[in-house]
Each structure stands twice: as structure tokens, then as C-alpha cells.
Amino acid sequence: MRIERVTNTVSLKRTIDSGTEEQRKTVIEILTEVQDKGDLALKYYTEKFDGVLIEILKVDRVEINEAYQMIDETLVDIIKEAAENIRDYHSRQVKQSWITMKDNGTMLGQKITPLDAVGVYVPGGKAAYPSSVLMNVIPAQVAGVNRIVMVSPPDKEGRLPAGVLVAADILGVTEIYKVGGAQAVGALAYGTDTIQSVDKIVGPGNIFVALAKREVYGNVDIDMIAGPSEIVILADETSLANEVAADLLSQAEHDERASSVLVTPSMELAEQVLIEVERQVKLLPRVEIAEASINNYGAIYVTKDIEEAIKVVNELAPEHLEIMTKEPMELVSKIRHAGAIFVGRYSSEPVGDYFAGPNHVLPTNGTARFSSPLNVDDFTKKSSIISYSKEAFMENGPKIAAFARLEGLDAHARAIEERLKS
Amino acid sequence: MRIERVTNTVSLKRTIDSGTEEQRKTVIEILTEVQDKGDLALKYYTEKFDGVLIEILKVDRVEINEAYQMIDETLVDIIKEAAENIRDYHSRQVKQSWITMKDNGTMLGQKITPLDAVGVYVPGGKAAYPSSVLMNVIPAQVAGVNRIVMVSPPDKEGRLPAGVLVAADILGVTEIYKVGGAQAVGALAYGTDTIQSVDKIVGPGNIFVALAKREVYGNVDIDMIAGPSEIVILADETSLANEVAADLLSQAEHDERASSVLVTPSMELAEQVLIEVERQVKLLPRVEIAEASINNYGAIYVTKDIEEAIKVVNELAPEHLEIMTKEPMELVSKIRHAGAIFVGRYSSEPVGDYFAGPNHVLPTNGTARFSSPLNVDDFTKKSSIISYSKEAFMENGPKIAAFARLEGLDAHARAIEERLKS
Structure with a gap:
């Protein structure tokens, strides 16, 4: 310094690590295998990369209870209090659908809807942070997301970190799978027999996770790739x-x-x-x-x-x-x-x-010029509502048709004129 | 049917057209040339691809006035009325910064700031839609973006489409450049002597524009790649x-x-x-x-x-x-x-x-499951505000340090303890 x-x-x-050619090839191979073979591929890659054969991917109640045994009770209370603070702050971000009505009967608005399903990736090993569970899950819950799925790579004994399980349980997350890496991203994006696909994948991960998220983007939404x-x-x-x-x-x-x-x-x-x-x-x-x-x-x-x-x-x-x-x-x-x-x-x-x-979860690497902290809006989307009245249509229809013709879009003008003539 | x-x-x-290997190579070459040679590269590629040598990239007042001569006055009025409607609707989307204060003196909030500068790409030829100018520029203006730059490829006579120029002028856009393709995207992302760089690039374009936007993403923000x-x-x-x-x-x-x-x-x-x-x-x-x-x-x-x-x-x-x-x-x-x-x-x-x-500007190809129409939020970003009071810190500091140690982050705990001890 x-x-x-x-x-x-x-x-x-x-410079952002955008992976080697080799890594990209590996990721594409894994994603293809997950699409083709589903759960079988998840188990195969978990054995290969995490060194453990997982028979049942989903975490059960017994494992959650064991996790609680490993965490000091005071810490459980601290996690609960943090969760309450995070929920309180994020609940202030919730936006309402709105509609505006004009005298001529026209109504215009914006309908705000939560995403149906979100997947949260939680890294394994030293980077398995309970706080990361809170920060990624709570905004989705506050947004009203119906289904929240957590995935995380198991250790050699086939377990997930106790702190992560406890944090998830405190939040009421019940769908947790012991699978990580690009294979977990593939499962969330394409779905398998055990893991239904989601609409958005959030949470940090290593280079394979980042490359896999980039690859499935468009098919599902992703959060930013953090630097x-x-x-x-x-x-x-x-x-x-x-x-x-x-x-x-x-x-x-x-x-x-x-x-x-x-x-x-x-x-x-x-x-x-x-x-x-x-x-x-x-x-x-x-x-x-x-x-x-x-x-x-x-x-x-x-x-x-x-x-x-x-x-x-x-x-x-x-x-x-x-x-x-x-x-x-x-x-x-x-x-x-x-x-x-x-x-x-x-x-x-x-x-x-x-x-x-x-x-x-914050924008890194100078992207705060145009990006925001993870927030409730990231788990909702908007639909415009356009309800045009007959009065508004009859008055403005000819202008709309003229505008369409200026742009050379004749069928657009005709769609208006079909109604004007009747 | x-x-x-x-x-x-x-x-x-x-299937989304993700371009050929050849097209991707071309785009990367163009972007590199624009970074290295600036305006010279813009003029070179404009001559090569658009078949016209442009001496002065920036559109001047004379060209705007000529454009008005080519558009029917009634149409100018229709464009103005449409612009007012679009501005009215989008102005209802504006979000305020907010702050919440607790009894112990803690203040938490969200500061909402417009982006500094936005570039709007307008395609040339048949796809040069004045409505596209309105729909991309107005939300940025309503958000409070200070600098809005328009780029569009010139025709063989070195002109931009009259409807596009008139629409831009109605909105008060004064920075318009006669350059299109990947070279225009490069100029917006990296800046040249004539065109200062921006923070976000929006607007539709052909496959070269789409590939260039994908390439510069991260350096600047982009809107969705529309299908x-x-x-x-x-x-x-x-x-x-x-x-x-x-x-x-x-x-x-x-x-x-x-x-x-x-x-x-x-x-x-x-x-x-x-x-x-x-x-x-x-x-x-x-x-x-x-x-x-x-x-x-x-x-x-x-x-x-x-x-x-x-x-x-x-x-x-x-x-x-x-x-x-x-x-x-x-x-x-x-x-x-x-x-x-x-x-x-x-x-x-x-x-x-x-x-x-x-x-x-709407989400295509099934992405309405997780994406929204272009809107004012797309031209703003949020910053969290955290002002913790001494009282709140003294009460919660030990819990925060304990949470940090649970995650193995000792320096995080120490940052808290440096203050607790004093």
C-alpha cells in the first residue's frame, strides 16, 4: 500500500475472470449432460467434483435438526434478529401495481408480479456464508416469490454447512438440494425429475458457476456476475x-x-x-x-x-x-x-x-455507475396495462394509423382501420 | 397457420441468433480499432459499411431543419402528442429516494440516482422508426439522465432518416452522431475524441450491434437483446x-x-x-x-x-x-x-x-416470465444508505462481531471491536 x-x-x-476455453467447454458439457440425463447427471458430477455419492438430493428434516445441534444458540438468535432487520428494510421497497384513469375512459397502468420461482446458489466450503442465504432469499420472499429453491455443494460426508442450513430453516426455505457447480445451475435452468426449473438464479459461486449462469441467461434470468x-x-x-x-x-x-x-x-x-x-x-x-x-x-x-x-x-x-x-x-x-x-x-x-x-449483494468493479444492490424489484417484473376506450380510439385512431404509415407498417394501420370502419 | x-x-x-464465429470476430476487431484509433476508426468503418465518408460526425442544426421540410406538419403534431402521452405515463413511474429513522438514531434508506449518460442506438434504413426514438429517449429523460446521445448509421448521401431527426429534435436531443453498427457501440462504450463514453446503451440493432452490445456489457450497461x-x-x-x-x-x-x-x-x-x-x-x-x-x-x-x-x-x-x-x-x-x-x-x-x-420496448421470447417493459427504473440506480447510531452500534456490535466470526471473517469482527473498545 x-x-x-x-x-x-x-x-x-x-479484469474480470471470464474463464479459460477449457473451463467453458467443461461447463457446456455439464449443462448438456444435465439437460439430457437429469438427476443421473447431477449425481455423477457430484461424485466426480465433490467426491461423494448422494442418493437423495433433497435435504431432509433430520439433517436440519442436526445442523441446529452444531450452532451455538446465541448465534441462532443473532441470525434471527439479522433476518428480521433485513426483512424490515426490504419490505419498504415493495412497489404496488397502479392504474391511471382518464376522463375519456382510458386506463393505463403497470401490473407488478413476483417471479414464480427463484433458485439461490450458496457456495460450499469456506465461502458458505449464512449471511448470503439471508441476503439472497429474503428479498425474493418479500417480493412474493412462491417457490424458492436453494442449491449448495455437499462436503465429502455429503453434508451442507450447518450455518447455511440453519439460516435457510429460519427463513422457512424447505426446498434445499445437495448439488453445486455448473450442474446445479443446469438443474435450476432446465429442470430434472427432482428439481423443477426456476425463472431466475441468484447467488455467488466459483468460475464454473459464473460461466454456467452466463450460459443459461436468457433461458432464465440471473443476477449480476460479481467481481x-x-x-x-x-x-x-x-x-x-x-x-x-x-x-x-x-x-x-x-x-x-x-x-x-x-x-x-x-x-x-x-x-x-x-x-x-x-x-x-x-x-x-x-x-x-x-x-x-x-x-x-x-x-x-x-x-x-x-x-x-x-x-x-x-x-x-x-x-x-x-x-x-x-x-x-x-x-x-x-x-x-x-x-x-x-x-x-x-x-x-x-x-x-x-x-x-x-x-x-452490491455492484462491484465500478458498475455502481449503472447497477444497484440486490433488491425486491429484482424478484418482480412489470406488465403494462393498456385499456383504450372507444371514445379515445375513435379520436386518436386516425393519428395512430398515420404514424404507422410513416414507419411503413401498413398492417399496423389496417388493424386500426378495421375498427374505425365499423 | x-x-x-x-x-x-x-x-x-x-432460437436466438447469436451470430457466426466470423461475425463475432468482425465485431471484436471493430471494437478494438475504435478503442485504439477513435474517430478515425468510426469514419473508416462508416465508409466501409455505409458507403459514405462522413467528415463531421455530429448532426448540425441545418440537417435538423432540412428534416422538418420532409415530414408532413400533421405528422409532426402527431409525434408531439405521442411524446406527451409517453412522457405522462413514464412520469408516473418515478421513484423517490427514501429514508427510515429509528428511535435509537439509526437511519436506513435508499438513494435513487439517474445514470449520468445514456446512448440510444437507432437502426438505419427501413427499421429507422421515430417511435423507437420516443420510446428509448423519454424514459431516460424522465429518470433525469443528464446526457443522452443518439447514434444512427447514415445513408449513402450521409443523411439520417428525417422522421428520426424530427423525433429527436422534438425531445430536445442535441447530441446526435452519424455512425452506426458495432463501431457506434464501441464509441459509446469506450469514448472517442468526438463521442464521450456513456454508462448504458439501449435501442435495437442488427446482429453486429447486438454482438457489440453483448461484448461491451459490464463495461457499460445494456438493455435486453430483443428477439x-x-x-x-x-x-x-x-x-x-x-x-x-x-x-x-x-x-x-x-x-x-x-x-x-x-x-x-x-x-x-x-x-x-x-x-x-x-x-x-x-x-x-x-x-x-x-x-x-x-x-x-x-x-x-x-x-x-x-x-x-x-x-x-x-x-x-x-x-x-x-x-x-x-x-x-x-x-x-x-x-x-x-x-x-x-x-x-x-x-x-x-x-x-x-x-x-x-x-x-418489451420482453420477447418468453422472457416476460422475468423481464419488464423498458421503464424509468432502467435509467436509475439505487445506493443503500446506512447510518448507524452510537447507541445502535454499542447494543448490536457484539452480535455483529459474533456473526462475522461464525463466517470465519476475523477482520470483520475486529473492525467492530476497534470501535467497541474505545
Whole structure:
């Protein structure tokens, strides 16, 4: 990590791993096999990649009960409370269908409908996060999605992580399958005897999962393909260097390609934070990952004033933005691009990762310029409603026919004229 | 076209043209050249593909004035009235930023921001539709997008279609460039000296445009890649066969791969519509296109009752749905999947294509199961706001740290603990 004076445009963009030719071929082969052979293919690939033969794909009640035995009761309560907060926040996003009526009898509107069925992918191993279950499932539930299916790769004993099962059970998810990788994505997209197909697939995964989602997109909807995580902290001389450093490191421990950036007009803070980062990183169990991330993708930008710092933040369009300045709320209206804005000293990023309520699935890699956090709208779709009255039709029909002819679409004009003449 | 009794599941899906290897190579080459050589590459490819050397890419006021000379004044007024209707409808979609405050001082919210800059692609030649300008530009304007850029390929004389220029001018679009194809997409995504880059590219185009949009996606946002158009008409014995037939044909004239489907419990109507389609199709200037579409992708499904007909409609998830039954509004609540629902005899599809107000950019090919008409939300993005109070932090901090440790993320827990200890 080093301190730089901002001179030119800055960017958080890192190359996105779009897979090797070999990986793409493997994924297409797996998807074809799942389409052709269904459950048989799911079991074959689970044995091949996860090293375990699964007879019954669906998780049963006994396994859920066992999972509860493995999780501290206090933690179960914490997960429940987090779930309530997340549900409360997302329930405020629900949009209503609407209709507008004109004096001539015309009605125009928008009908909002939840998706019928959604699949949630939960990665296995170290990346099996109960919080990810909460963040992906709850918005779909709040949207009114009728069927929510969870898939996750089993470990060598054929089990799913206890925390993941407990989180799913707390939310009332009952359809959980022990299958992961591209084969799980194939099952969700095309359906098998055991797993009925869904309309949308969400949730993070490794490169095979990402490639498979890209491949089935169009047939079903998918969420964004997330890049590595990033945080930008906007701080001034009133911020505490140890807290800023700790927050930068909480991002860095995720992934060697995660990016942690401080933007500040205070050279003094910049220097203190650098010292603190170097001190604190040594204390972390994931020290190697965090060090690699900080060294390769970490940065401290010193700007001439707070205005320039805000300009830099908007150029970066970060996934997570923390504002730790004297009057942090004053600056929120100046932020044009950020996935989530954490305001003030007590809004450390983990507060939002787990507990406060807003979603932790956020646009990465500068895509906050045009993308949003995962939200209830992502699990609904709109239909326009057009009910034209006879009066409106008779008045406007000839104009509509004329417009159609301007575009050379004669049959469009005739569809109008068939009615005008009667 | 033939009449079928519904026996099994039905689908509107047609294979999507994903381009040849050769076409993909061409597109990547063009995009690379635009990135490397900027305006020079734009002019080179315009001369190569459109057969005209363009010295100044930007359309000037003189060209706009000339365009007005070529369009009937009545039509200008019709375009203006349509634009007002479209603006009125879309302005009802605008969402507000919101914030919720808790007793402990915590504030959570969602900040809604328009995209900074949007590019609208308008195809050339016969597919240069003024209505397409209205439908793509107005939602972006209503969302508050600051910079809207239009690109369109010039004809051999170096001109853009008059109707397109007039429509753009009516909307107040001032940045219009005479460049099309993959090179225009490249300019919008990467920027050149003349054309600054944008955040999102919308609008239809040929296979090269579609492939280029797919290629730059991630760097910028894109709208959906539209498939061929389709209409499903739900009608009963009260519908008039000549009107149903005319509406089916208005879809069929678009494209040989367009699909027109009637679903009805009335065998009598089915038979009359078949006769009417065969009579009316001969009258169309685009008879060859319409006949090919009707023969290959047209269908009349006869169901045992209206309930089964609705089931079929939901399976089809059509782009356009017309309901022409005795009590059409009664059925709207039963429609789960449709891009736009046209209710009643006087809501013929062209009413929505041009004039009523709702958008004509709609999800095709069964994607209405999970996609929406183009709308104001497509030109905004959300940022979560999290402002945690000291009180809330002190109460919940330990729970958040415990949750982080359950997931093995020690630095996350430490970021919380750095603040708890002080």
C-alpha cells in the first residue's frame, strides 16, 4: 500500500475472470449432460467434483435438526434478529401495481408480479456464508416469490454447512438440494425429475458457476456476475486511523483481488492509516490474503480538499463507501455512484454485511455507475396495462394509423382501420 | 397457420441468433480499432459499411431543419402528442429516494440516482422508426439522465432518416452522431475524441450491434437483446374475426420470425379468423414477410374453456397480449406473465406501439416470465444508505462481531471491536 497524491483519473476496475476455453467447454458439457440425463447427471458430477455419492438430493428434516445441534444458540438468535432487520428494510421497497384513469375512459397502468420461482446458489466450503442465504432469499420472499429453491455443494460426508442450513430453516426455505457447480445451475435452468426449473438464479459461486449462469441467461434470468469486492473510505482529520485501517482490512481479508482504498484530504491521517494497516494486518488469521490484497489493490489517495475527494469517490463508483468525516450526512447527497453508503464512524462495513438490514449483494468493479444492490424489484417484473376506450380510439385512431404509415407498417394501420370502419 | 387443440405445453421460444464465429470476430476487431484509433476508426468503418465518408460526425442544426421540410406538419403534431402521452405515463413511474429513522438514531434508506449518460442506438434504413426514438429517449429523460446521445448509421448521401431527426429534435436531443453498427457501440462504450463514453446503451440493432452490445456489457450497461416480436390474442365468441386477424397480421408484418398466436375456447372464432387471416394477408404490401411469419410461427390454439386459455397464455408469457373477451378487464388479474396487456376491443396493439403512453420496448421470447417493459427504473440506480447510531452500534456490535466470526471473517469482527473498545 502506498500514499499517492491524486493527479489523474482513478479507477477500481480489475479484469474480470471470464474463464479459460477449457473451463467453458467443461461447463457446456455439464449443462448438456444435465439437460439430457437429469438427476443421473447431477449425481455423477457430484461424485466426480465433490467426491461423494448422494442418493437423495433433497435435504431432509433430520439433517436440519442436526445442523441446529452444531450452532451455538446465541448465534441462532443473532441470525434471527439479522433476518428480521433485513426483512424490515426490504419490505419498504415493495412497489404496488397502479392504474391511471382518464376522463375519456382510458386506463393505463403497470401490473407488478413476483417471479414464480427463484433458485439461490450458496457456495460450499469456506465461502458458505449464512449471511448470503439471508441476503439472497429474503428479498425474493418479500417480493412474493412462491417457490424458492436453494442449491449448495455437499462436503465429502455429503453434508451442507450447518450455518447455511440453519439460516435457510429460519427463513422457512424447505426446498434445499445437495448439488453445486455448473450442474446445479443446469438443474435450476432446465429442470430434472427432482428439481423443477426456476425463472431466475441468484447467488455467488466459483468460475464454473459464473460461466454456467452466463450460459443459461436468457433461458432464465440471473443476477449480476460479481467481481472481487471493494471498499472506499472517505475520511478527514477527524477520523481515527485505527478504525479506518480496520475497515480497510475487513475488505482485504475477503480475497487477494479485493481492493481497499482511502481517499482523504488529510496527509496526516493518510500516514497514520498506513502505519495502522501495517500493524493490524499482522494480527489477522488471513494475513496472507489481506497482505496480497493491500499490496496489489490497496491505495491511499490524498486530495487537495474534500470536494476533490468526493470527485475521486464518484470516479471510483465503489461497491462499499464509508464516509467518516466531521459531517458525514452532509456529503451523502454529493455521492452519485456507490453500491452502499455507510455514514459516520459507527457505520462500519460489517454492520451492513450482516445486520442493519440493507443488502450486502452490491455492484462491484465500478458498475455502481449503472447497477444497484440486490433488491425486491429484482424478484418482480412489470406488465403494462393498456385499456383504450372507444371514445379515445375513435379520436386518436386516425393519428395512430398515420404514424404507422410513416414507419411503413401498413398492417399496423389496417388493424386500426378495421375498427374505425365499423 | 393451422388450428390446434391444446394438448401439451406450448412455447413461443425461437432460437436466438447469436451470430457466426466470423461475425463475432468482425465485431471484436471493430471494437478494438475504435478503442485504439477513435474517430478515425468510426469514419473508416462508416465508409466501409455505409458507403459514405462522413467528415463531421455530429448532426448540425441545418440537417435538423432540412428534416422538418420532409415530414408532413400533421405528422409532426402527431409525434408531439405521442411524446406527451409517453412522457405522462413514464412520469408516473418515478421513484423517490427514501429514508427510515429509528428511535435509537439509526437511519436506513435508499438513494435513487439517474445514470449520468445514456446512448440510444437507432437502426438505419427501413427499421429507422421515430417511435423507437420516443420510446428509448423519454424514459431516460424522465429518470433525469443528464446526457443522452443518439447514434444512427447514415445513408449513402450521409443523411439520417428525417422522421428520426424530427423525433429527436422534438425531445430536445442535441447530441446526435452519424455512425452506426458495432463501431457506434464501441464509441459509446469506450469514448472517442468526438463521442464521450456513456454508462448504458439501449435501442435495437442488427446482429453486429447486438454482438457489440453483448461484448461491451459490464463495461457499460445494456438493455435486453430483443428477439423477434410476438403477439398472443386471447379471444372468445364475442370477438370479431376481422379485427383479431388484422391484429395478428400487424405483428406478422414485422419480421419473418415474428410469431402471432390466437388462443380461444371458440372453435367458430378460430375458423373465422383463419379465413380472415388468409384473406387480409394478400392485401398487405409486406405480404411475403407476413405470410412467412404466419406459416412458420403462427398458431391458433383452441382450448376447452377460458380458464385453460389463460393457462396457455401464462405458459406462453407473450411480449404483447391482447384480451378481447366479453369481460376483458376481469381477466387481467389472472395474467401472470406478459410484457404488455392490451385490454378490450379498442386496445389494438398499434395503440400501444405508438401513442397511448406505455413503452413498446418489451420482453420477447418468453422472457416476460422475468423481464419488464423498458421503464424509468432502467435509467436509475439505487445506493443503500446506512447510518448507524452510537447507541445502535454499542447494543448490536457484539452480535455483529459474533456473526462475522461464525463466517470465519476475523477482520470483520475486529473492525467492530476497534470501535467497541474505545
